[in-house]
Amino acid sequence: MARPSKYSAEFRSDAIALWRASAGRRTFKDVAADLNVNPETLRTWVRDADGRSASAGASQDTEAELARLREENARLARAEKGMAVGAGDPASGSGVFRPGDEVKTAAWDFVSAHAEMFGIKRKCRVLEVSRSGYYQWIAGAEARAGRQFEEDALVEEIREIHAEHRGNYGVLRVHAELRGFGHSVNRKRVARLMRKHGIAGRHLRKKKRTTIPDRLAPPVADLVQRDFTASTLDEKWCGDITYVQVGAAWLYVACVIDIRSRRVLGWSMAPHMRAELVIDALQAAVVTRGGDVTGVIFHADRGSQYTSAAFAQVCDLHGIRRSMGRVGSSYDNALAESFWQGMKRETMHQRVFVTMSQARLEIFRWLTYYNARRRHSALSYLSPMEFEQHHHKKAKLSLAA
Structure with a gap:
């Protein structure tokens, strides 16, 4: 069999x-x-x-x-580079028709272009620019051309990183990605180039309440107390439910996150918010960790799904210690709330899903991308799976020593 x-x-x-x-x-x-x-x-x-x-x-x-x-x-x-996708106008910040180009370099360009006809001395006097400054500018032409070439190449690489991550990465993650590729580049320089060329990450949208507490459920202690840190893997997990609009309906998503590595260990999607939604996500997390998760703390809000008898039974079966924050306090489950904000910002930017399959595919794509490749600020800009690999390697070296 x-x-x-x-x-x-x-x-x-x-x-x-x-x-x-x-x-x-x-x-x-x-x-x-x-x-x-x-x-x-x-x-x-x-x-x-x-x-x-x-x-x-x-x-x-x-x-x-x-x-x-x-x-x-x-x-x-x-879509052309520097142009807004699906539009005929230049993208915001592209620099087209921007005022303020009347600077000394433009004057020196004019002097250089008409030097044989009018003479350098006369042109510098008429334009009220320094002749010595002009000669210094001429002497540095080759160096400027080299710097411009390097900057153009860097901008192109920034565009590629931004496109590869579907426009989600902002300055910090683009900078971390460049450093991961071996570039020694200043973060402020990356910020300046992205601002100059109109390259920006996603921004947050408003959210909606999904937690419906069960006032009759037995009390569960808060074992986390807003301390979203852990010294090792599988010490603390947290979970939550969010929603995604699909036409006139809703798709609900539940997840389980390892607080140490920020890895999404399990998730589930369904057009309902019944207890089996969070149970499926928890069981997927248990399978990811090989089945033995005795002693791990699972923290969630006091929604009726997490306070249900069916969910409590599954936790007891696997030796999972339940923990819950207070009713109506998003800060008591801040890590999960922040995770959902990131997902919605990067998957639902200026769009509404039409079909359930379309929404599932996009969310599934992002979740796997998040685990394997998305750089996380709390992990020194490693992805969750990279962080876990480093963690396991250190553990083996410690045992060998």
Whole structure:
């Protein structure tokens, strides 16, 4: 009898959709790295799904989603650098028709261009610029050209990083990415170039309340007390529920985060907020950690899902110690709240999802990207999975010593 897979049917389905959405632009190895699965495992899932699709017929919803993605990719490919995507006007901050160009360098350019006709001395006197300054400017022309070439190359690399991370990275993460590539570049320089060329990260939007407390639920102590730090992995977890608008409906997402590494260990998505939503996310986290999580503290708000008897039973089964903040205090679960803000800022910027499959794919894509590649400010700008790899390496070296 075949051994049951540690990956849920929900995860496999979303992984297949993520691979198909890449439309051949990414290899199995690249997608599998974000998913933290073996490339051959992903290849098998896709092959099996393709076999089933051939007999059952392609899903109309999937085809519509693929068509939308192809159209969006084509539109992005057509967009000119420095231009707002989908618009005919220059993007904000692109420098077109900007006043203030009447500076000394422009005057020296004019002197240089008309030196043979009018003479340098006369032109400098008429324009009221220093002749010695002009000669210094001429002497530094080669150096300026070299610096400009380096700056243009740096701006191009910043654009590539910004585009690769789908416009989500701001100055700090772009700077960390450049340093990760071996560049010794000042953060203020990166900020200046991004501001000059109109390159900016995402910004927050307003949020909506989703926590509905159960006043009759038995009390649970707050074992975290707003201390969102941990000395090791699987010491403290936290979780929460958020919502995503899909047309006129809602898709709800639950997650479980390791407070030490900020890694999303488990998640679940459904068009409801019943207790099974948070139970599925917790069980996925347990599987991610190999099944033995005895003693870990799980912190959440006092929503009815987390105070339910069914959720308490699952926690007891795995030896998980429950912890809850106060009713109506977002600061008591600030880490999870901050995580949701980042996800919404980077997946829902100026858009509303039309279909559930579209929303699931985008959120699944971001969650796997967040774990594998998104640099985190609380982790010295490592991704959560990179941080865990460093953590395990240090632990092995300590044991060897």
